[in-house]
Amino acid sequence: MTLAERFAATFDGQGAMRTIGAQLAAIDEGSCVLELPYSDAVTQQHGFFHGGIIGMLADVAGGCACATMTPEGAQVLTVEYKINFLAPAAGVTLRATGRVIRAGRTLLIAAVDVATISAEGAIKQVAVAQQTIMAVPPDRLA
Amino acid sequence: MTLAERFAATFDGQGAMRTIGAQLAAIDEGSCVLELPYSDAVTQQHGFFHGGIIGMLADVAGGCACATMTPEGAQVLTVEYKINFLAPAAGVTLRATGRVIRAGRTLLIAAVDVATISAEGAIKQVAVAQQTIMAVPPDRLA
Amino acid sequence: MTLAERFAATFDGQGAMRTIGAQLAAIDEGSCVLELPYSDAVTQQHGFFHGGIIGMLADVAGGCACATMTPEGAQVLTVEYKINFLAPAAGVTLRATGRVIRAGRTLLIAAVDVATISAEGAIKQVAVAQQTIMAVPPDRLA
Amino acid sequence: MTLAERFAATFDGQGAMRTIGAQLAAIDEGSCVLELPYSDAVTQQHGFFHGGIIGMLADVAGGCACATMTPEGAQVLTVEYKINFLAPAAGVTLRATGRVIRAGRTLLIAAVDVATISAEGAIKQVAVAQQTIMAVPPDRLA
Numbered sequence: 001m002t003l004a005e006r007f008a009a010t011f012d013g014q015g016a017m018r019t020i021g022a023q024l025a026a027i028d029e030g031s032c033v034l035e036l037p038y039s040d041a042v043t044q045q046h047g048f049f050h051g052g053i054i055g056m057l058a059d060v061a062g063g064c065a066c067a068t069m070t071p072e073g074a075q076v077l078t079v080e081y082k083i084n085f086l087a088p089a090a091g092v093t094l095r096a097t098g099r100v101i102r103a104g105r106t107l108l109i110a111a112v113d114v115a116t117i118s119a120e121g122a123i124k125q126v127a128v129a130q131q132t133i134m135a136v137p138p139d140r141l142a
Numbered sequence: 143m144t145l146a147e148r149f150a151a152t153f154d155g156q157g158a159m160r161t162i163g164a165q166l167a168a169i170d171e172g173s174c175v176l177e178l179p180y181s182d183a184v185t186q187q188h189g190f191f192h193g194g195i196i197g198m199l200a201d202v203a204g205g206c207a208c209a210t211m212t213p214e215g216a217q218v219l220t221v222e223y224k225i226n227f228l229a230p231a232a233g234v235t236l237r238a239t240g241r242v243i244r245a246g247r248t249l250l251i252a253a254v255d256v257a258t259i260s261a262e263g264a265i266k267q268v269a270v271a272q273q274t275i276m277a278v279p280p281d282r283l284a
Numbered sequence: 285m286t287l288a289e290r291f292a293a294t295f296d297g298q299g300a301m302r303t304i305g306a307q308l309a310a311i312d313e314g315s316c317v318l319e320l321p322y323s324d325a326v327t328q329q330h331g332f333f334h335g336g337i338i339g340m341l342a343d344v345a346g347g348c349a350c351a352t353m354t355p356e357g358a359q360v361l362t363v364e365y366k367i368n369f370l371a372p373a374a375g376v377t378l379r380a381t382g383r384v385i386r387a388g389r390t391l392l393i394a395a396v397d398v399a400t401i402s403a404e405g406a407i408k409q410v411a412v413a414q415q416t417i418m419a420v421p422p423d424r425l426a
Numbered sequence: 427m428t429l430a431e432r433f434a435a436t437f438d439g440q441g442a443m444r445t446i447g448a449q450l451a452a453i454d455e456g457s458c459v460l461e462l463p464y465s466d467a468v469t470q471q472h473g474f475f476h477g478g479i480i481g482m483l484a485d486v487a488g489g490c491a492c493a494t495m496t497p498e499g500a501q502v503l504t505v506e507y508k509i510n511f512l513a514p515a516a517g518v519t520l521r522a523t524g525r526v527i528r529a530g531r532t533l534l535i536a537a538v539d540v541a542t543i544s545a546e547g548a549i550k551q552v553a554v555a556q557q558t559i560m561a562v563p564p565d566r567l568a
Contacts, residue, residue, distance in 0.1 A: 015185035016192035019161060043157035050158035051220045052198025059194045078193045079391060080416055082224035082366055082508040084535050084556055086528040101554060102512040106390060107363060107418065109510050111554070128527060128537070130510055130556050132364055132416060134391065221533060222558055224366040224508055226393050226414055228386040243412060244370040248532060249505060249560065251368050253412070270385060270395070272368055272414050274506055274558060276533065299469035300476035303445060327441035334442035335504045336485045340478025362477045366508035 003027050003068050022057055030100040032064035038092050049089035054114050054127050058083055061098035062110035062131040069103045073138035079107070081131035089126040091116030108133040145169050145210055164199055172242040174206035180234050191231035196256050196269050200225055203240035204252035204273040211245045215280035221249070223273035231268040233258030250275045287311050287352055306341055314384040316348035322376050333373035338398050338411050341380040342367055346394035346415040349382035353392060357422035363391070365415035373410040375400030392417040429453050429494055443486065446479055456526040458490035464518050475515035480540050480553050484509055487524035488536035488557040495529045499564035505533070507557035515552040517542030534559040
């Protein structure tokens with residue numbers, strides 16, 4: 001299985017990702033890009049992308065980036081994440097780019113940038129996150 | 143307007159909250175409880191509540207608690223939050239309880255506990271978050 | 285060895301703790317209290333306790349609380365922490381109280397409250413932190 | 427006054443910085459580099475740089491970077507920070523590099539990298555932090 005295939009299977013199994021309409025845009029060893037088209041389903045009260053949706057996309061992008069660096073069959077769990085919001089998230093697409101900054105045997109640390117893309121293609125950073133992921137080997141899964 | 147009325151209006155305007163099915167369960171000065179019924183729309187790949195959904199509910203519960211302590215008409219913006227996941231989130235209801243731990247003129251700090259409730263009514267804490275909220279007075283809104 | 289004895293040995297070995305003058309005030313299963321007397325050595329530019337010192341005391345109090353719940357001989361490592369500052373830290377003593385909120389086999393999560401104590405004994409909360417600790421069993425060290 | 431002069435005055439007034447021996451290595455608009463020579467005064471129990479010291483240096487480096495982008499006379503306060511530790515901090519020098527990633531009128535967000543430098547000059551990243559700073563204008567102080 002390629003990285004894209006491995007992740008797509010997991011991704012399709014996440015009801016929450018289907019609910020908000022997130023899509024895998026790119027994946028490589030140590031990095032993952034997710035995109036979410038704008039819709040009324042993901043807004044806050046002023047019509048921008050909802051902060052909770054931004055956090056959710058960032059969490060999954062970071063976890064996905066880490067999943068590319070764990071043994072096949074291992075599960076990745078989010079231990080914690082922290083996100084700062086930088087600007088109102090207006091645009092037609094929300095993009096979260098996760099990259100691994102430290103891959104240990106048990107714990108992986110990821111950094112995530114979230115940006116909006118306007119109809120004209122302008123990219124603006126709207127959030128930045130830092131995340132700790134735990135890799136659970138297949139033989140430790142209950 | 144009562145606190146519940148003030149918040150309900152804002153809450154109804156958030157497409158993302160309707161999308162996931164979150165409901166205001168209780169609100170008082172300095173605290174807010176949100177509940178989310180279990181459905182396929184909010185799951186991760188093992189059928190538990192999705193971590194991103196947990197983060198989203200925590201974010202809104204904390205922001206809502208802070209909104210009870212700002213002047214009417216002021217807007218609350220999430221500056222940042224940090225969440226630790228404590229256990230798999232299995233249950234029929236996800237409940238986030240936000241409470242203000244420091245209310246300044248410009249910045250408010252909230253603590254949020256997230257728990258699952260089982261069909262039998264058992265409550266289990268699944269996440270804990272810490273959040274910074276900015277209050278923007280009506281005359282500073284663009 | 286009692287808990288206090290176990291921890292005192294570790295504590296005495298930390299040059300940084302001696303440098304700032306931190307002392308173990310109380311320890312029990314799942315909790316730890318550290319105190320730091322005020323001095324010029326721990327101030328910021330306005331004469332309050334320095335934020336970096338507050339973070340340092342919080343980090344050690346949380347790690348110490350977690351160390352009470354790991355097997356003897358295991359080492360605790362701070363994976364990460366997040367701290368919010370609530371008020372200027374003026375007082376004669378700085379007190380950090382760490383308590384474990386989730387103790388897993390590999391990871392432990394702690395919450396830490398930091399307060400100042402005035403000459404008259406008034407206690408004021410000045411910071412709150414959330415921390416992830418990793419327990420490394422003796423046979424995995426080195 | 428140059429940026430270096432502005433900051434040096436503030437820095438000299440911080441007892442805690444003198445206590446641990448931190449030095450300003452470089453400063454420019456939006457960035458700040460601090461260095462700390464290794465000594466027994468800043469160690470944890472295994473002789474590495476203490477995590478609390480790393481957090482403290484990161485906090486000050488980020489605050490310093492933000493201070494370069496606020497009006498002269500304004501005070502910068504740390505609202506919160508979050509730090510992940512990536513590796514044991516062994517080396518002759520600890521270096522924290524703060525850079526502003528978003529400068530608002532009231533709030534500034536900084537990212538901080540902390541690295542060790544070995545006797546041979548090898549640089550190794552040991553921690554990464556994300557920080558929220560509040561700028562208090564001169565007329566709002568006291």
